[in-house]
């Protein structure tokens with residue numbers, strides 16, 4: 364329900380499944396909940412959808428209680444969320460769920476509107492947080508370096524530049 368005509372990440376996920384990937388995870392760090400992506404995969408046990416997003420914020424979905432068929436992990440971040448809290452939530456909820464799910468491929472909905480400079484939201488993240496999560500995801504034993512990332516939100520051009528650079532650098536470390 365954002366600014367998208369096609370859900371690129373969902374098309375990529377379906378294409379990967381059609382080509383023989385058994386289990387994949389979509390990790391959505393965009394500050395807005397990916398309600399379309401969740402809706403598409405909520406009943407698809409081969410796909411885990413992990414979203415961290417500001418709550419409350421548009422579009423208003425993505426409550427912790429929305430769990431799909433056990434394949435959806437929603438992390439609600441209050442306005443003002445710091446790097447420390449963001450990383451704690453990934454360490455405590457997202458990463459253990461992903462480790463247990465054992466995805467062969469990670470698709471990242473790489474929205475950088477959680478950066479503290481972003482004018483549409485109120486989180487206090489910095490570029491290094493996105494590098495950190497990139498490294499953590501790539502370190503999952505089942506992933507073996509298979510990560511595909513698609514640029515999503517980000518409405519401060521300075522933050523978008525810094526975060527994209529940090530994310531891509533971390534992918535190639």
Ligand SMILES: [Zn+2]
Pocket residue numbers: 393394395474476515516517
């Ligand atoms: Zn967004």
